[in-house]
Amino acid sequence: MEIGVVVIVGIITLVFGLLVGYIFRKTVGERAIGSAEQKARNLILDAENKSETIKKEITIEAKEEAHRMRSDVEREVRERRAEIQRAEKRLIQKEEAIDRKTENLEKKEEGITNKEQILINKQEELDGFINKQMEELERISGYTSEEAKAILLSNVEKEIRQEASVMIKEIESKAKEEGDKKAKEIITGAIQRCAADHVAESTVSVVPLPNDEMKGRIIGREGRNIRAIETLTGIDLIIDDTPEAVILSGFDPVRREIARLSLEKLIVDGRIHPARIEEMVEKAEKEVNSIIKEAGEQATFDVGIHNLHPELVKLLGRLKYRTSYGQNVLKHSIEVAHLAGLMAGELGLDVKNAKRAGLLHDIGKAVDHEVEGTHVDIGIDLLRKYKENETIINGMAAHHGDYEPKTLEAVLIAAADALSAARPGARRETLETYIKRLTKLEQIANTTPGVDKSFAIQAGREIRIIARPEEVNDEGIVFLAREISKKIESELEYPGQIKVSVIRETRSVDYAK
CATH class of the missing domain: 3.30.70.1350 (Cation efflux protein, cytoplasmic domain)
Incomplete structure (x- = not known):
């Protein structure tokens, strides 16, 4: 019973508390809401006042800016209008000046036309007067105008020829003096620096014998030995009454040298028969080929030319056994290379090209007895075959004047070739x-x-x-x-x-x- 009362009292107390809290909350909330609304209204009023003020300021500034821009535009328009007026004024003045010049030109043209007509009339009168004078002169002199002209031209030609000959003498004398002086300096310097022998060796085609009995051994029974030598070497052996000597005859200098060496080896050995002859010829061929290669390499080394094709080096070596008017062609080629290089150095030209072309200028003579054509044409074919430069080929081709020189180095090759050949004692010439x-x-x-x-x-x-x-x-x-x-x-x-x-x-x- 007591518990029920307590529960009821608790419930009533709770309800009362809730009611009192609700009333208190509602009163306080309404007051707070009213205060907030008042503040909001105040803020809105302030914002409206400020926006009105800003709006007025912006409007004023916009009006001022528009006024300023209008003033600038009006000023610019006034300036452009003034400039246009000045330009129009200048154009008007120029048009007036052009009009005045046109009038003057028309007046001058009219005056020139009148003067031209006057000159034409005077020219006609002058031509008539000249014709009368010419007729009178022809009558007085007894010569026609053509005859008088021929006499006059003849006299003028004589005078001009006389003056021309005097001028030619002076120019030639001066040019020769200067050219000779410079050429002598260059050539003298080149010759002094190139100390080559004046008389070059010549190929010997005579083989000495220890005694005349050796002639019979060389001929052999029924001539078998001499036939074997001639067949293997391609050289003719001439055995005559010349004491203790055998003459070798053949156009190929290399074959002649092989025959000479073979014969000398057979004479020293003493055993002369076809089998021994064949053996000695083979040894001589190897020896000559080795000598040819060494001679070509030595020539390139002496001149200072490298990167030559091996076949060209061999052909150079073959020139060791080739002579021209008694002058050894290999020594002549080396001398030409040195002279051309020295002169090119003095003149500031390409020394290497001059030396290379000088060394190869007679390369065609190495095979000119085997191939048809001049040694110049043969040399051109050889150099092109072994991929030599066109400058070198032209230098080689132009040394006898068969082809036109295209470079100064080519001219030097021709000069060096003539210089080497023209030295006293360098070449022999038959009577x-x-x-x-x-x-x-x-x-x-x-x-x-x-x-x-x-x-x-x-x-x-x-x-x-x-x-x-x-x-x-x-x-x-x-x-x-x-x-x-x-x-x-x-x-x-x-x-x-x-x-x-x-x-x-x-x-x-x-x-x-």
Whole structure:
């Protein structure tokens, strides 16, 4: 019973507490809400006031900016309008000036037309006057205008030829002095620095014998030994009455050398029969091939040229057994290479190319007895076959004037070749060839109009010509000397250079009686 009362009292107390709390909360909440609403209204009013103020400020600034921009635009428009007005004024002034110039030009053109007409009229009058004068002159002189013109041209030609000959003499004299001086310096320096022998060795084709009995052993029974030697070497053996000597005859210098070595070995050995001959020829071939290779390598080493094709080196070595007018071609090639290199160095040209072309300039002579054609054409084919540079090929090809030189180095090769061949004692010339050359030289001079006599002197290095005084005057001997020089250059082959001296002498003889 008591527990129930307590529960009821607790419930009533709880309900009462909840009711009191609800009333208190509602009263306090309404007050807080009212205060918040008042603050919100105040904030809204403040915001509206501030936005109104900002709006007014922005409006004022916008009006000021628009006013400023309008002022700038109006100022710019005024300036452009003023500039346009000035430009229009200048254009008007230019148009007025052009109009004035056009009027002046029209007036001048009209004046020129009038003057031109006056000049045409005067020209017609002058032509008529000249024709009358010409007719009068022809009547007085007895010559037509064409005849007078021919006489005048003849006189002028004589005067011009005289002046030209004087100028030619002066120019040639000055050019020769300067050219000779410079050329002598270069060539003298090159010769002094290239100390080659003046007389080169020549290939010997005679084999000495210990006694005349050896001739019979070389011939052998019924000539079998000599036939074996000739068959294996391709060289003819001439055994005649020459005491203790056998002569070897053949166009191939290498084969001739093989035959010489073989014969010398057989003579030393003493056993001469076909089998021994074959053995000795084989040994001699190997020995000659080894000598050829060494000679080619030594030549390239002496000149300082490298990277040559091995076959070209062998061909160079073969030149050791090749002679030209008694001059060894290999030594001649080495000398030409040195001379060309030295002159190229003095002139600031390519020394290596000059030396290379100089060393290879006679390479065609190594096989010219085996291949048809000149040694120049053969050399061109060989150098192209072994991939030599076109500059080197042209230097080789132009050394005898068969082809036009394309480089200065090519000109130096020709000069060095002539210099090496023209040294005193460098080459031998047969008496018959020598006489033919001198005869041809005098014949060329004697067949030239205006020449009375000619004399080849100084071993063919100078020709003196006596001119006919009634046909050639003092000025004409210059042209006569030049004409003969050109004919000699085109018709005659000769080493070095030939001096042409023309002499004109007039003699007047009278007798006192």
